[in-house]
Amino acid sequence: MSLAERFSLTGKKALVTGASKGIGTELCRVMSEAGADIVAVARDAAGLAEVKSVVEGNGRRCLTISADLGQADAPERAAREALAAWGKIDILVNNAGVSFPKLLVDQTIEEWDLIQAVNLRAPWLIARTLVPAMMAQKAGKIVNVSSQTSAVALTEHGAYAASKNGLNGLTKVMTAEWAAYNIQCNTVCPTVTMTPMGQQVWGDPAKLGPMVAKIPAGRVAQTVEVCDVILFLCSQASDMVTGQDIFVDGGYTAL
Template sequence: MSEWTKRFSLAGRRALVTGASKGIGFETCRVLADAGADIAAVGRDEAGLAAVKAEVEALGRRCVTIPADLATVEGPKQAAARALEAFGTIDILVNNAGVTSIKSIIDTPVEDWEWLNNVNLRAPFLLAQALVPRMIEQRMGKVINISSQSGVAALDDHAAYSASKGGLNMLTKAMTVEWAKHNVQSNSICPTVILTPMGEMVWGDPAKGDPMKAKIPAGRFGRTTEVADLILFLASSASDMICGQVILLDGGFTAQ
């Protein structure tokens, strides 16, 4: 294996990916496994988890599936405990699971606010709290938080979602301040619209999607593989000096 390939290899690493049963999470499990990692796949859709397990195992890697409700306090804790029981340690944590509610500030019920923040912000906090101590002990680890461009640039009817993702970006920076000295790197990825099932729900109607696409200099929405490839880079040793960054993967949306 050439030296540059070794820097991007995840051979011998163990990754936990949330929201693994579909969209970005599913593709991330596939890409990380293809790079050599064993996978703890966390999600709510058991059929989707079975599909990702088959995909990962077809690549010759081990996959443990963990059904969990990340909207609860116990869900992330139990998922972390099961992953540690299976693998002993997790080297790469990908906090990908996310939910949204498209309502104006005035029309957003407190129940939606709490649900979004529980899944999008509290769950990554609880998972990191449970898994990072082992990373600190071994002096090696990666925390990759999947945020959103709307955590940086506000959009109409996205207030609760934007607040949760903006909070995740700041949590990423706080993680870096506390953990970079232990060789644990934390970074946040902020994609533009990716036409996952959730993306289709919000932006699939051309009447809404086309004006949004017109604001992106690249002229299109993103692809799940483009997010997964950036996750791969941040999960590898090639990115060890990148810490506490909020990385826009947005086709130039925020450049204007």
């Protein structure tokens, strides 16, 4: 198999959550350029329409599904809709995430519960719905987008860190249960990335400066840099990589 073939997603069907913004939007572009058809899942209908245009502009099919993954029934409904339309999903990227940065003593129960629902419960519900078809074909890729703060403490991110630590642990159990079916499950853990959510949290230079000073690379991550790592984990080139937390952090966690 050639280099191009090993990294190609031609003929693959990929479901991406949080597809209407930031890393999700860029990932739909990157994966469709690599040959994948895309199921784009998000709440923002206008954003989904833009993603559909980009994917189809790359000559691939795009199914858009509007879903609020914080609702208990929404993740499974979205996954079943994708299966009903396309029969199977080869690649799942759980990218959707929310954060309400507050000190632990100020975080509300409602905010805590929503963060866990979107960042941790939804990936489990979608995966358990899609995995039986992956098991049947003895092939599949699952990438859960986690965070640098799954490994290092970050003030005002207690609920978010709890969800991402949980996601890393969930991914390892996915590996333990599904690796025998040739399903690879990994997390990608970015540092600060200037998505709309990243801008909301880190847009103030007075807050961003001290964080960047701790990153040996001296800058934040670009969305495409995160997406290229996800692309590798979704390709045949990564068939022996599973159960790993891959940090895209410019060296932050090396210190």
